[in-house]
Amino acid sequence: MAKILIVDDDSDMLDLVRRALAKDGHQIHTETDGQRLSPERCQQYDLILLDVMMPGEDGFSVCCRIRTEVDCPILFLTARTEDAALVQGFGLGADDYIKKPFSLAELRARVNAHIRRESRLPAHILKRGGVRFDMQAKTAFAQEHALPFTKGEYAICEYLALHAGQVFTKELLYEAIFGFDAEGNSSAIAEHIKNIRAKLKVCSLNPVETVWGVGYKWRKDNPV
Missing domain, CATH: 3.40.50.2300 (Response regulator)
Incomplete structure (x- = not known):
């Protein structure tokens, strides 16, 4: 409840x-x-x-x-x-x-x-693409600086990083993270990704890659 x-x-x-x-x-x-x-x-x-x-x-x-x-x-x-x-x-x-x-x-x-x-409270640390995820606290860091992600932005980054190298459509991302696919979800994911990239760019990071005509992925060749 x-x-x-x-x-x-x-x-x-x-x-x-x-x-x-x-x-x-x-x-x-x-x-x-x-x-x-x-x-x-x-x-x-x-x-x-x-x-x-x-x-x-x-x-x-x-x-x-x-x-x-x-x-x-x-x-x-x-x-x-x-x-x-x-x-x-x-x-x-x-x-x-x-x-x-x-x-x-x-x-x-x-x-x-x-x-x-x-x-959901996963209890370990994930390091991918220059970002360190505290999966219990649901926070992300770049060079020890906290990234100001909203909860939705953090969830998208964590999910993509956990499946680095795998491409997800906007619809699959929404369903995997929020659990319900409905009209307008693609727009929601696109705007979240735009905000994520802007916040990562401040730290000179760009691990989220667009696969044109398909969706998004977290670059697999950037572990830290």
Whole structure:
């Protein structure tokens, strides 16, 4: 059972999502005003569902304000799936998005996939491509400097590094990491990869390789 916060100014939507997730035994809390969310309050949750289009402070602004102090997955509920909106959302630290309108089955599957991923605690160190993965703490380092990956970015890097040299399509990556393949997943993976590369480039690293027309792989010839 996870403790989940749902933030949406639509009370009918809040009630619908609350009842759907409660069926899986989760403890659900709701909020209609993003401005009332403090990082301290958000730290108590295992996952946050955050509507993008809200009056006052929108979901993007809320995510930006709390992300540096909140470690749990943040999933956007949004009707905005154009590339610019996705780039903005993932750049602010979101782990995923769920497109409105969505089915309750998809909602429950996506939420539970993220929660299952959070509960996995492998207990060893992996070193590949100039990056050292602490697979228990779910952190990555380059030359002893912590890489500022979001949880989704870290999970993608860890999975690719564990299977170095193997090529994965965007769809396979999403399903392997988040456990549920749905419309829009390819865009999510592409934006995560873009952010990963930007953060690795700061350390002069580029282990994630694009295989054009197929997908992505972690270069096998770069062990450390």
